[in-house]
Amino acid sequence: MKEKITKYFALIIVFGLFSCGDESVPKPKGHLSLEYPNAKYETLKTNCAYQFDVNKSGQIKDKNCSFEINYPKMKATIYLTHKSVDNNINDLLRDAQKLTYEHVIKADDILEQPFINDKKKVYGMFYQVGGNAATNAQFYATDSTKNFITGSVYFYAKPNFDSILPAAKYLQDDMRRIMETLEWK
Template sequence: MIHQKGFFHQISAGLLACTFLVFGLSSCRKTKDDSDFVPKPKGFNRIDLPSTHYVQLLENHPYTFQYSSQAIIKPDTVAWAEPHWLYVYYPAYKAMIQLTYKSLDNNPTKLSRLIDDAYKLAAKHSQKASSIQNSILTTPQGEKVMLMRLEGEVPTYLQFYTTDSTKHYLRGALYFNTALKSDSLEPVIEYLKKDVIKMVNTLKWKQ
């Protein structure tokens, strides 16, 4: 006579062994679909970046510069816009460089306030930005340009300002009206950064 408890232990052990054997054979077997599976690479929208030709800003403003022939100059239409505020609009990329101009009137306090405002506007995006890189450029005219490059999912990826310290102040910011992520926009950002550098290097104030 077989002891009942020992009998059930033997059956349980046998079933457990069979279960491991079945699952082991199943895991070793590969179907045709399994062997042919290849992960799809992450894709981005194709963006063509043609060579750039520059033209002179001829409109009646206290400044002039060269800008890309792919861009369209538009007046800033926000309710608080002031004279000589512009958009350098790139329809192909749904991008724009917003330019805001201020007359200094030989007022150093006004200049100091505008510079503080420029840093505050950049700092507003610091929580979403993965990094903010500041660099100082010197134009052929000997004037300084503060260039701020922001990375991450931020509303503006490039900001800058320049001044002659006594009469003129110009600030710019690059925006995109698109749902594309910053990784996809990176080639365009660097492409338009070259346009910004061309703009400030050819910037001339009108007396």
């Protein structure tokens, strides 16, 4: 009987040694979870010909009434460029539209959304660029007589729309807020 127990015990040890291997176990699918704080806005009062609401989490650099709003956690920047209208509104509009449509090579689609605020005399277009383009949102706004502003967002990484989607959405909302609160002085 002791021999049978010893044989069974030996068999269990042998099976135990050979049963442990480097088998790979597939990991369950997961999704990257990026969460950003709720946006809190304040009016950026400037000595420029315009003002607008800006997200408090952005770091602002003023360069002769053209602004860079940097978001270090998202590795992105919103660029705002101001130009004076001097009988060149058609050229400015053409350049702004050309800038957007240069991304058509990498973009899956470009959604145009007109913007009109007669009360504040702000007229423009918001472009939502889908796909792996260098920018996923751009806009222009003008009073059509004195001021013209373009805005675009760029990330400091190779574009991969799926992985930057939460940050892209967050910054698109900030850009819409800038455009919607834009006021000429």
